[in-house]
Amino acid sequence: MMASRTRAWGISLTLLLCLGLPHMTGAAQDADAHEFGVFWKQFSQAVIEDKRVTVADLTKLPFLLDGIEHDRSAFLREYPTLFTPAMRRCFKKVKPVHDLDGYSVVCGEQIFVFGLVNGSYLFTEIGVND
Numbered sequence: 001m002m003a004s005r006t007r008a009w010g011i012s013l014t015l016l017l018c019l020g021l022p023h024m025t026g027a028a029q030d031a032d033a034h035e036f037g038v039f040w041k042q043f044s045q046a047v048i049e050d051k052r053v054t055v056a057d058l059t060k061l062p063f064l065l066d067g068i069e070h071d072r073s074a075f076l077r078e079y080p081t082l083f084t085p086a087m088r089r090c091f092k093k094v095k096p097v098h099d100l101d102g103y104s105v106v107c108g109e110q111i112f113v114f115g116l117v118n119g120s121y122l123f124t125e126i127g128v129n130d
Helices: 002-048 052-057 072-082 085-091
Strands: 063-065 068-070 097-099 102-107 110-117 120-128
Touching (some): 002 052, 002 102, 002 110, 052 072, 063 072, 063 120, 102 120
Antiparallel strands (some): 063 068
């Protein structure tokens, strides 16, 4: 009798936890979306306005580009090739897409990837849109 009550209690507790998880997950997703939204507004505005130092501040450094790690000064030297006038125009209208690892945007042949680094969103990677 005691074992069946303990088992019933365990099943009830499990069901309660499972029913509550979607709500907690939704709240966590909302907070994450808000946090990324704040980052995205700052990052995209810096790209649009060609504020290179601000973009570097919002980038995970060293930054891997073409298999080579770039420190801050090397990233700033490469900046004009990454954020061309066409890319800056794209950043005015592109909408980020959420995936399992973070967010990304596609501008022409480039994919710009953003992820959490030590609890904050940063520009983490650029790749080819194939």
